Amino acid sequence: MAEITVIPAAEKCGEIIRTAAYARVSSDSADQLNSFAAQIRYYSELMKNSSDAVLVDIYADEGISGTSSAKRDEFQRLMRDCRKGKIDRILTKSVSRFARNTKDCLEAVRELKSIGISVYFEKENIDTAEISSEMLLTMHSVFAQEESLSISKNCRMGILKRMQEASYVPNTAPYGYRKTDGKFVIHESEAEIVQRIFNEYLNGIGLNEIAQKLNSEKIPKWKNMNWTYRSISYILSNEKYLGDSKYHKWYTSDSLPFRSVENRGEKEMLYANSTHDAIIEKSIFNRVQILLKKRGAPNVGKASDSSPLRKKIYCQCCGVTFKRRAVNGKLYWVCRNHDASAENCGILPIPEPEIYSAFIRLQNKLAANCKNILSPMLRQLRELADKGISGNAQIAEIRKEIAEVKNQRHLMATLKSQGILDAAYYTEHSSQLDRKLLSLQNQLHSLMGNDEDDAEIDGIKLLISVFENADPITEFDEILFGQVVEKMIVRSSTELTFRLAGGVEFTEKIRRKERCGK
Numbered sequence: 001m002a003e004i005t006v007i008p009a010a011e012k013c014g015e016i017i018r019t020a021a022y023a024r025v026s027s028d029s030a031d032q033l034n035s036f037a038a039q040i041r042y043y044s045e046l047m048k049n050s051s052d053a054v055l056v057d058i059y060a061d062e063g064i065s066g067t068s069s070a071k072r073d074e075f076q077r078l079m080r081d082c083r084k085g086k087i088d089r090i091l092t093k094s095v096s097r098f099a100r101n102t103k104d105c106l107e108a109v110r111e112l113k114s115i116g117i118s119v120y121f122e123k124e125n126i127d128t129a130e131i132s133s134e135m136l137l138t139m140h141s142v143f144a145q146e147e148s149l150s151i152s153k154n155c156r157m158g159i160l161k162r163m164q165e166a167s168y169v170p171n172t173a174p175y176g177y178r179k180t181d182g183k184f185v186i187h188e189s190e191a192e193i194v195q196r197i198f199n200e201y202l203n204g205i206g207l208n209e210i211a212q213k214l215n216s217e218k219i220p221k222w223k224n225m226n227w228t229y230r231s232i233s234y235i236l237s238n239e240k241y242l243g244d245s246k247y248h249k250w251y252t253s254d255s256l257p258f259r260s261v262e263n264r265g266e267k268e269m270l271y272a273n274s275t276h277d278a279i280i281e282k283s284i285f286n287r288v289q290i291l292l293k294k295r296g297a298p299n300v301g302k303a304s305d306s307s308p309l310r311k312k313i314y315c316q317c318c319g320v321t322f323k324r325r326a327v328n329g330k331l332y333w334v335c336r337n338h339d340a341s342a343e344n345c346g347i348l349p350i351p352e353p354e355i356y357s358a359f360i361r362l363q364n365k366l367a368a369n370c371k372n373i374l375s376p377m378l379r380q381l382r383e384l385a386d387k388g389i390s391g392n393a394q395i396a397e398i399r400k401e402i403a404e405v406k407n408q409r410h411l412m413a414t415l416k417s418q419g420i421l422d423a424a425y426y427t428e429h430s431s432q433l434d435r436k437l438l439s440l441q442n443q444l445h446s447l448m449g450n451d452e453d454d455a456e457i458d459g460i461k462l463l464i465s466v467f468e469n470a471d472p473i474t475e476f477d478e479i480l481f482g483q484v485v486e487k488m489i490v491r492s493s494t495e496l497t498f499r500l501a502g503g504v505e506f507t508e509k510i511r512r513k514e515r516c517g518k
Contacts, residue, residue, distance in 0.1 A: 017053040021046075022078055022092045023060040040403055043091060056087055057399045060406065076458075079108065082117050083457070094123035107465075174240045175221065176279050184240070184276040191279045193219060197235055198280055198288055207232045236292060239271075242285050243278030246271050308478045309333060309355060313488045318345050322490065325349065335490070348493045350510055355488070356476040358496050358508040363480070366463070366506075367470035374467065377504070378460045398444045405437045459502020 021043035040058055047055035059078040081087055090112070092098045098121065099105035109119055109128050118129035176194040177184040193214070200210050211227040221227050239246050247270040313322035315335040322333040327349075334349035366373065409430060416426045466484055489497040489505075497507045 018056045018086065018088045019047060019050075019053045020056045020078060020081070020087045020090050021058045022075065022090055022098060023058065024072070024075075024097050039093065040406075046091075053089070055400075057081070058403045060403065079111075082112055082115065085115075087117055090117065090119045092119065092121055095121050095126070174238060175235065176241065177276070186277050186279060194235060194241055194279050197232060198241075198284055201232075201236060201288060201291065202284070207236075233292070236288050239285075240276075241278065241280040242282055243276055244271065244273050245275040308481050309352070309488075312485065313355075313490060315345060315347055316489050316491050317347060322350075324352070346493075347490055350490065350493075350496070354510050355496065358510060359481060359485070359498065360473055360476060362498055362506055362508050363467070363470070363477075364472045366467045367472060370464060370467040370470075374460055374464050374504075378457065378464065381457050381460060398440055402437065402440050402444070405433055405440065409433050409437070456502045459500070460504065462501045463504065 021039075023039035023043070040060060043055065043058055047053060059074040061072045061074045078087075078090070082090075095105065098119070099108065112119060113128055118127060120127045120129075173179040173184055176187055176190040178187050179185075197210055200213075201207070205213075207229045210232050211229055214221075214227040219227075221231060235241070307324060309322075310324070311321055313333055314320070315322065315337070318335055318337045320336045323336050323339060325332050325334050325339065331352040332349040333352060333355065335345045335347050337344035338347060338349070412421060412426055412430055412433070416423070463484060466480065484500050486499045486501060486503075489499065491497055491507065494510050495507055496510050497505050499505050
């Protein structure tokens with residue numbers, strides 16, 4: 001029998017492990033701010049005492065939920081830096097701090113593992129460098145997700161109870177009100193504008209004309225936005241101006257990631273009278289509702305926005321958006337310039353069903369050919385991104401400074417909430433820190449340039465996750481369309497280009513079976 005000698009693996013002498021820490025707190029309360037600062041201090045001290053690891057950066061999200069990774073800017077920055085080869089290992093307190101969504105957690109861990117990066121979860125003592133850890137990680141992720149679902153359910157039950165007691169007050173006050181001490185209080189100058197809108201509409205002035213007059217007089221709307229046909233319609237149909245409240249116009253989906261969904265009869269609604277002071281008399285409000293119905297105006301602002309195609313279709317010739325038109329009971333989308341005069345633009349109106357059919361064909365093609373089209377595209381983008389990026393010590397140093405400034409801000413906020421710092425001192429020094437933070441962020445932005453490559457990569461990854469296991473469809477999927485389509489460009493009367501997430505474009509033929517009368 002042949003003699004076998006074991007040759008031990010070579011020891012990696014002097015290799016420094018580039019380590020990053022990820023921290024997250026789930027609310028912006030004073031205690032959580034203190035926890036946030038404590039986590040930053042903890043990881044900073046931990047790395048000081050290490051002989052074989054160096055702290056590359058601390059990535060910290062504050063005051064947001066962990067149920068979806070999409071809204072966590074620092075988590076996304078951490079993932080981008082890992083893809084760029086800047087990090088070897090990630091430390092985090094627990095699975096629930098890393099993610100409360102099983103899908104996001106496992107996808108991130110698997111991707112990190114595929115590029116040689118391990119994650120250590122301290123509370124659970126899980127190290128993804130160990131092959132057997134993924135099953136354990138899955139269990140903890142599920143527990144964390146269930147915890148998040150339970151918290152969300154309890155919060156929604158609390159809100160529903162307050163709605164049933166007519167004591168629930170939304171976070172955002174409608175135009176004409178301010179939320180003060182948990183109640184809607186009339187804002188006099190805006191209330192006068194609301195009353196003017198109702199009176200002018202009753203006097204025969206149209207929605208567009210009212211909006212144009214307000215804009216020409218430079219009367220500011222909420223957040224200094226311009227007045228539009230839809231914003232006037234929304235005010236005229238909003239029961240809040242009667243002093244009443246209709247609850248559950250929108251509801252939160254039951255599964256992760258949570259989404260806000262317009263209630264079109266899926267959930268029961270509640271109507272409460274006299275929940276706050278009225279701006280409009282009931283007789284005037286009722287007359288306006290009759291007139292809106294008679295003139296065919298949308299009942300509420302959001303109802304007119306229900307089409308998933310709205311603000312998505314652009315004319316290549318003119319650059320303007322298409323608008324929806326009904327002709328003889330059929331729906332079309334038409335270039336605004338063509339709609340004004342056929343001489344302005346030669347692209348004919350497109351039947352809405354043909355746009356849906358073009359998307360269905362595109363979706364089925366991508367589902368059938370995902371591995372041949374999207375996967376190679378993702379590999380090429382990653383290779384290009386890796387070639388164009390090298391380690392930058394200055395960027396790492398600026399990020400550390402940013403983390404330290406944030407730490408100081410949180411500490412000051414905690415001390416102020418505890419009454420240790422007076423308001424004047426806090427205002428002066430927090431302003432100095434804000435200016436310093438802005439300066440550092442500007443420096444970081446100028447050094448890093450833009451993140452177009454990362455946005456493209458994230459977009460292609462989204463497309464792959466949607467299409468790689470998708471089944472062929474025969475009906476238009478509104479939710480899927482909203483997920484993947486950024487815009488559509490009408491090239492001609494027979495060609496429509498879909499620009500998908502990540503900037504990828506595919507062109508489909510428009511199979512015209514009928515033509516609009518114009």
